[in-house]
Amino acid sequence: MIKETYDVVVVGAGPAGSVTARTASENGLDVLLIERNAEIGVPVKCAEGVSREIERYVEIDPRWICTKVKGISTYGPDGTAVTLSVEGADVAGYVLERRLFDKYLAQQAARAGAEVRVKTQAYGLVQEDSTVKGVYVRTPDDELRIRADVVVGADGVESRVGRWAGIDTRLPLSDVCTCAEFLMSDVDVDEHYLETFFGREIAPKGYLWIFPKGKRCANVGLGIGGDVSGEGHRARDYLRSFVNQRFPNGKVLAEIYGVVPLSGPLYETVANGLVLVGDAARHVQPITGGGILQAVQGGKIAGEVVAKAVKEQNVTKKRLREYEKRWKREFGRVLEVGLKAKNIVLNLNEQELTKFFQPLGGEIKLKEYSERAFLKTLIMKNPRILVSLVKTMF
Numbered sequence: 001m002i003k004e005t006y007d008v009v010v011v012g013a014g015p016a017g018s019v020t021a022r023t024a025s026e027n028g029l030d031v032l033l034i035e036r037n038a039e040i041g042v043p044v045k046c047a048e049g050v051s052r053e054i055e056r057y058v059e060i061d062p063r064w065i066c067t068k069v070k071g072i073s074t075y076g077p078d079g080t081a082v083t084l085s086v087e088g089a090d091v092a093g094y095v096l097e098r099r100l101f102d103k104y105l106a107q108q109a110a111r112a113g114a115e116v117r118v119k120t121q122a123y124g125l126v127q128e129d130s131t132v133k134g135v136y137v138r139t140p141d142d143e144l145r146i147r148a149d150v151v152v153g154a155d156g157v158e159s160r161v162g163r164w165a166g167i168d169t170r171l172p173l174s175d176v177c178t179c180a181e182f183l184m185s186d187v188d189v190d191e192h193y194l195e196t197f198f199g200r201e202i203a204p205k206g207y208l209w210i211f212p213k214g215k216r217c218a219n220v221g222l223g224i225g226g227d228v229s230g231e232g233h234r235a236r237d238y239l240r241s242f243v244n245q246r247f248p249n250g251k252v253l254a255e256i257y258g259v260v261p262l263s264g265p266l267y268e269t270v271a272n273g274l275v276l277v278g279d280a281a282r283h284v285q286p287i288t289g290g291g292i293l294q295a296v297q298g299g300k301i302a303g304e305v306v307a308k309a310v311k312e313q314n315v316t317k318k319r320l321r322e323y324e325k326r327w328k329r330e331f332g333r334v335l336e337v338g339l340k341a342k343n344i345v346l347n348l349n350e351q352e353l354t355k356f357f358q359p360l361g362g363e364i365k366l367k368e369y370s371e372r373a374f375l376k377t378l379i380m381k382n383p384r385i386l387v388s389l390v391k392t393m394f
């Protein structure tokens with residue numbers, strides 16, 4: 001039985017929601033974690049690539065590691081290749097099994113004491129005196145009003161929780177990437193490297209990825225700018241065309257469609273009695289579209305701050321701003337620089353994009369594989385982007 005009252009209700013059991021629920025539970029709160037789908041981690045809407053930085057936040061379990069990768073090879077429109085790996089390290093990152101990874105994180109939340117419910121969808125917020133006081137949920141049997149000191153919106157890119165609380169979560173088409181991905185078998189891919197391809201012909205205002213998932217198997221997908229998608233030239237059309245050419249004998253085991261927010265973080269991620277985490281807060285790296293790492297980082301911070309605020313019986317927006325301060329300190333700068341770099345790179349025409357890649361061509365060994373190190377290299381190797389960044393900053 002779901003109770004009538006909790007300290008915290010977390011809406012959405014993706015990585016952001018589960019890590020928030022776990023952390024808040026470990027800090028002594030009574031937590032309910034709800035997921036609208038029947039199975040946590042399904043359907044997978046992800047290429048499942050993540051850098052080794054994840055190890056700082058989640059203990060690696062071989063059950064949800066599909067592939068260990070040495071680095072990433074990126075190709076410009078004219079085929080110029082740049083291969084990034086880490087000095088003296090065999091592993092730079094992982095391709096996960098999100099079906100298992102997401103379940104593992106939810107299990108950890110449950111082990112820490114959180115109540116976890118699937119097939120339970122939030123459809124509104126209980127609000128009194130401009131403060132969130134709980135959530136309305138629909139289960140297969142019932143409609144319930146659940147009171148909570150804090151509601152956490154971890155409801156992904158389609159987030160509605162923030163909007164219900166009056167936060168502007170709108171995303172113009174130019175700020176999203178629409179994606180199509182096939183899980184493919186019988187494909188010849190480099191098992192040890194992620195691959196990405198840039199070019200207007202391949203993926204306008206986006207890129208294509210091949211992320212290996214074991215022997216002759218891979219996530220092959222691409223994202224294109226939401227504002228350049230249209231009848232006959234949608235993400236799926238570009239992907240079909242690439243796959244027909246590159247993997248004519250490949251078999252498609254699953255088709256996946258999704259959207260990635262590339263807007264940079266929301267201006268406001270807290271309200272009275274409310275916190276937004278993960279994709280719901282637009283905590284996605286705009287230059288890569290990666291959001292797993294920030295979902296986990298932000299979830300941990302949110303869980304800690306919410307626990308303190310509830311214990312102090314002060315869940316005002318002002319008190320919860322500690323969450324904003326801390327995520328900005330931890331990964332705000334990286335997202336900010338990534339947004340500026342994205343705005344430059346995605347607006348280059350084919351010729352400019354080719355010129356952008358040329359100075360990068362060859363092998364680059366990073367000191368560590370982190371988003372910070374990647375962006376630093378991108379900028380330092382390319383005076384053009386450096387100049388543009390300096391111009392946008394001053």
Ligand SMILES: Cc1cc2nc3c(=O)[nH]c(=O)nc-3n(C[C@H](O)[C@H](O)[C@H](O)COP(=O)(O)OP(=O)(O)OC[C@H]3O[C@@H](n4cnc5c(N)ncnc54)[C@H](O)[C@@H]3O)c2cc1C
Binds near residue numbers: 041045155290
């Ligand atoms: C095609 C594609 C490829 C990607 N590839 C990568 C990649 O390789 N690496 C990477 O780092 N990132 C990648 N991302 C981004 C990554 O998937 C997200 O950033 C990450 O999943 C964010 O986690 P989250 O917990 O915030 O949201 P999600 O994982 O989206 O979880 C949100 C959950 O909330 C649930 N929910 C929504 N509304 C409600 C409601 N009203 N009530 C209850 N539950 C609700 C949803 O069902 C969902 O389970 C990709 C995204 C896409 C679309």
